[in-house]
Every structure is written in C-alpha cells, then in structure tokens.
Amino acid sequence: MALPYYVSPEQMMADKAEYAKKGIAKGRSIVAMEYADGVLLVADNPSASLHKISEMYDRIAFSGAGKYNEFEMLRKAGIRHADLKGYTYSREDVTAKSLANAYSQSIGSLFSADPKPLEVELLVVEVGQDGKPNELYRISFDGSIIDERGVAVIGGKSEALMTFLKSRWTSASISLREALRLSLEALDTVTNQKLGAEGLEVAVLDRTRTGRTFRRIGSAEIKALLA
Amino acid sequence: MSRFLDPYGSSFYDFLASRGPEPLHQAPQSGSQPTASGAPGLSGLPAVPHGTTVLAIRFQGGVLIAGDRQATEGFQVSGRRIDKVFKADEHSAIAIAGAAGPALELARLFQVELEHYEKLEGDMLSCEGKANKLSQMVRGNLPMAFQGLVVIPLFAGYDLKRREGRIFKYDVTGGRYEETEYHATGSGGKDARDTMKQMYRRGLTEAQALRIALEALYNAAEEDVGTGGPDLIRGIYPTMKVITDAGIRDLEESKVAETCNALISERREKV
Numbered sequence: 001m002a003l004p005y006y007v008s009p010e011q012m013m014a015d016k017a018e019y020a021k022k023g024i025a026k027g028r029s030i031v032a033m034e035y036a037d038g039v040l041l042v043a044d045n046p047s048a049s050l051h052k053i054s055e056m057y058d059r060i061a062f063s064g065a066g067k068y069n070e071f072e073m074l075r076k077a078g079i080r081h082a083d084l085k086g087y088t089y090s091r092e093d094v095t096a097k098s099l100a101n102a103y104s105q106s107i108g109s110l111f112s113a114d115p116k117p118l119e120v121e122l123l124v125v126e127v128g129q130d131g132k133p134n135e136l137y138r139i140s141f142d143g144s145i146i147d148e149r150g151v152a153v154i155g156g157k158s159e160a161l162m163t164f165l166k167s168r169w170t171s172a173s174i175s176l177r178e179a180l181r182l183s184l185e186a187l188d189t190v191t192n193q194k195l196g197a198e199g200l201e202v203a204v205l206d207r208t209r210t211g212r213t214f215r216r217i218g219s220a221e222i223k224a225l226l227a
Numbered sequence: 228m229s230r231f232l233d234p235y236g237s238s239f240y241d242f243l244a245s246r247g248p249e250p251l252h253q254a255p256q257s258g259s260q261p262t263a264s265g266a267p268g269l270s271g272l273p274a275v276p277h278g279t280t281v282l283a284i285r286f287q288g289g290v291l292i293a294g295d296r297q298a299t300e301g302f303q304v305s306g307r308r309i310d311k312v313f314k315a316d317e318h319s320a321i322a323i324a325g326a327a328g329p330a331l332e333l334a335r336l337f338q339v340e341l342e343h344y345e346k347l348e349g350d351m352l353s354c355e356g357k358a359n360k361l362s363q364m365v366r367g368n369l370p371m372a373f374q375g376l377v378v379i380p381l382f383a384g385y386d387l388k389r390r391e392g393r394i395f396k397y398d399v400t401g402g403r404y405e406e407t408e409y410h411a412t413g414s415g416g417k418d419a420r421d422t423m424k425q426m427y428r429r430g431l432t433e434a435q436a437l438r439i440a441l442e443a444l445y446n447a448a449e450e451d452v453g454t455g456g457p458d459l460i461r462g463i464y465p466t467m468k469v470i471t472d473a474g475i476r477d478l479e480e481s482k483v484a485e486t487c488n489a490l491i492s493e494r495r496e497k498v
Contacts, residue, residue, distance in 0.1 A: 049349075051349060054346065054349070055346050056346070076233070076347055079343065079346050079347055080235065080239075080242055080343075083239055083339055083342070083343045083346075084239075084242070084243070086339070087239075087243070087335070087336070087339050212342075
C-alpha cells in the first residue's frame with residue numbers, strides 16, 4: 001500500500017488560506033459604516049432578491065461575502081442562535097459579541113478540520129443604544145475575529161476599500177446621506193465602475209427606532225439620498 | 228426541498244421542539260390519561276377555558292381585537308391589569324384564553340415564530356399562513372390540554388393580499404375556523420357574542436367597532452364572574468388593538484376610557 005504524501009501542517013494551512021482568500025476576493029464588497037443615527041451597510045449587489053445583508057436581531061445585522069450557500073447557511077444558524085437566546089433569556093441578552101464569538105468558533109474549527117475551508121467573510125454589527133458605542137465585528141475565513149471601529153469592509157477588494165475609507169471617513173457623526181455617498185464613492189473608485197441605486201443593497205440599524213432597528217433602504221430612497 | 232436538507236426549515240417552533248432547552252408541551256405524567264374506550268378521552272376536556280373574555284370584530288378596513296384585564300385563580304382575582312391581547316407582528320395579533328402560563332407562553336412563542344420566519348425567509352408569512360401555523364401550535368398543546376391546561380387563542384390579522392381584516396378561532400385540537408364578522412372566546416365569550424350578534428352590521432367604522440366591543444365586554448363582565456369590567460377607580464380599561472393596512476396599533480387609552488364612560492352613563496340613565 002502506498003503511503004499518502006506527507007504535507008506539513010504549515011503548508012496545508014497556507015494552501016487552505018490561499019484557496020479561501022481567492023474565493024472571497026472574486027466576490028463583491030460590502031461596507032459597514034457608523035453614522036450619526038447608527039450603522040449603515042452597503043453591498044455591491046445587483047440582485048434585488050438575493051440579499052447579502054440581513055436582519056439578525058433587534059439591534060444586530062449580519063452581512064456575508066464570498067460563497068452564497070455558505071454564508072446563507074451561517075446567516076440562518078445565526079438567526080436561530082439569536083432567537084433561541086432571546087426566547088430563553090431576554091431580548092436584551094442577545095449581543096453581537098456572543099454571535100461573533102459563535103461564528104468565530106464554528107468557522108475556525110471548520111477551517112482546521114475540513115479539507116475545504118469556508119470561502120466566507122462575515123460582518124456582525126450592533127448599534128449601540130443609550131450612549132453605548134456601536135460594535136462592528138469582522139470574521140475571517142479562518143475564524144479570526146477583528147473588532148473594527150468606524151468602518152469595516154468584507155469581500156472583493158476589501159483592503160483597497162479599507163485604505164480608501166480610512167483616509168476619508170472622519171467621524172461617526174456624519175449624516176446618513178454623507179455616509180451613503182462616501183460608501184458609494186469608495187465602491188465606485190476601487191472597482192472602477194459606476195454603481196447606480198439598482199446595483200446597491202442598502203440597510204441601516206437605526207438607533208432612533210424602537211424594538212427592531214433594522215431597516216432596508218429601497219432604490220427609490222437611495223436615489224433620493226444620492227440626489 | 229430545503230426542508231429535507233435543512234432539518235429545521237424556517238420554523239422556530241419546529242426548531243425548538245427538536246433542539247430547545249426542554250421538549251415543548253411535555254405533559255406531566257401523573258393524573259388522568261385519556262382512555263381508549265368509550266368517548267375518546269375528550270369527555271374530561273373543558274370545551275371553554277375558565278375566566279377571560281377576548282373578542283375580535285371586523286370593521287371597514289380592518290379588525291379590532293380586545294380583551295378584559297382580569298386574571299382569576301379559583302374564586303380569587305389574581306390580577307387586575309393582565310394583558311390578554313398581544314401584537315404578533317406588524318399585521319396581526321393574538322388574544323388568549325385559558326390556563327395563563329401555557330397561554331402566555333403560546334403567545335410569546337408565536338411572536339418569535341413569526342419574526343423568525345420573516346428573518347430567515349426575508350418575507351412575512353401570509354395571513355393564512357400565520358393562522359395555520361398557530362393551529363399546529365395549539366394542536367401541539369393537546370397533551371397539556373388533556374391534563375386540564377387548555378389554551379384557546381383567537382387570531383386576528385390584516386390580509387395584505389385580500390385587503391381586509393380576518394378573524395380565526397380555534398378549538399382545543401388545533402381546529403381552525405374562520406369567522407367573517409366577529410368572535411369571542413373565554414368564559415364570557417357567549418355573552419360577548421350575544422351582544423355582538425345584536426349590534427353587528429356590515430361596514431362598521433372603527434369607532435362603532437370600538438363601541439360594540441366595549442358593550443360586549445361590559446355585558447360579559449356583568450354575566451361572567453371570570454371576566455373583569457372596567458375598573459374606574461384604578462383607571463383600568465380593556466386592552467384594544469386595531470389592525471389595518473397601516474399596521475397594528477393600540478387604541479389610545481383616553482379614547483377607550485371616554486367611550487367606556489359614555490357607555491356607563493347611558494346605562495345609568497336606564498336603571
């Protein structure tokens with residue numbers, strides 16, 4: 001019987017990471033940005049029905065980049081996690097931190113155990129209420145979790161976008177209109193295209209709302225904001 | 228298709244039943260179990276829950292759902308400010324009658340169920356879909372009902388496709404029946420239904436529906452010991468919610484109080 005080829009663990013992990021990175025870079029980007037009333041999420045998404053941004057709980061939103069079936073599965077699992085926790089304890093006990101941790105755990109263990117790593121990058125954001133700061137968690141394909149401030153980007157050319165936005169985003173007190181324009185400008189510049197309202201998926205976590213703060217912004221409203 | 232690959236589908240109730248902290252509706256093992264001989268064990272099942280009157284009435288452009296505020300424990304009043312009518316989602320509400328614990332739990336679970344479905348699917352359930360799901364949940368409670376913990380909900384919603392308010396009543400086995408005009412359930416349900424039968428006519432306005440609902444609840448409270456009337460000393464009035472195409476809203480307490488006081492002074496003149 002022939003022995004299987006020896007591959008060093010370093011090599012195996014490096015190969016997996018490269019594979020996952022390639023898959024994620026092929027996709028389109030999603031930007032999350034703090035603004036005066038909460039957090040804005042903007043996705044470069046030509047489909048009006050297949051969403052990349054989703055409501056998770058009262059103050060929490062989810063966004064996934066990479067392979068649709070993989071982040072969709074993670075999105076559903078997250079909603080079950082959140083709803084079960086809120087039902088068992090209380091609505092205020094559901095936090096982005098705990099969700100992001102759960103994602104990090106399962107993506108991380110899949111990355112080391114499965115031959116094929118998940119080609120996904122996730123954003124879990126929570127809008128802060130009663131003077132608490134917003135929380136933006138970015139979770140990578142290997143389960144690493146990054147606590148971002150102000151702006152977070154996943155998928156596609158995320159590094160270039162991040163560099164662009166870091167130099168332009170000034171403070172969390174910008175208006176929704178300014179935040180949306182800046183996000184669109186970044187996406188346009190980095191991807192060298194002209195995205196219209198139809199090519200965008202936009203949603204906000206608006207802290208001025210009570211209960212469920214997530215709200216989708218339709219193309220008519222996007223046009224009005226960009227006008 | 229996804230239901231076969233994804234064992235939980237889009238239902239929180241199904242998910243909880245299989246994976247929750249404890250199995251749902253686990254009936255206590257002691258006590259009388261239904262017998263196989265003779266009447267199929269339903270003889271011991273109370274057809275109508277003790278205490279409570281909740282009702283729903285349709286009007287032009289929507290539906291009104293209301294309930295009294297009293298909780299009863301044997302011959303004692305155990306609560307004067309209980310809410311028995313709950314918003315289920317933006318376009319529907321559930322009113323409960325029966326054993327308080329399981330009934331409140333059913334209402335809470337139903338709220339999560341609708342929100343869960345909406346988030347997973349990205350769409351709201353249809354009015355019909357919500358009513359059917361509630362039917363399955365009531366049926367799930369059957370083992371508990373055999374132990375005497377009967378829960379009977381009343382469901383009212385605005386059907387965005389048909390553009391009208393709809394009312395569904397249930398029986399203890401989860402049987403689901405649509406009512407086209409009005410319905411009331413609970414121990415004072417019959418008295419409330421009698422009143423609504425006399426006063427109901429097609430094309431009511433919201434204000435007229437409010438008035439009829441209050442008359443019905445007042446009569447139920449007069450005839451049924453398990454139903455509380457308006458408490459003028461403490462300022463406790465029935466819970467009233469209105470569902471239209473614009474969504475669900477609570478009727479302002481001042482408006483309910485005003486209509487209630489008008490009703491009482493009219494009756495005072497009669498005696």
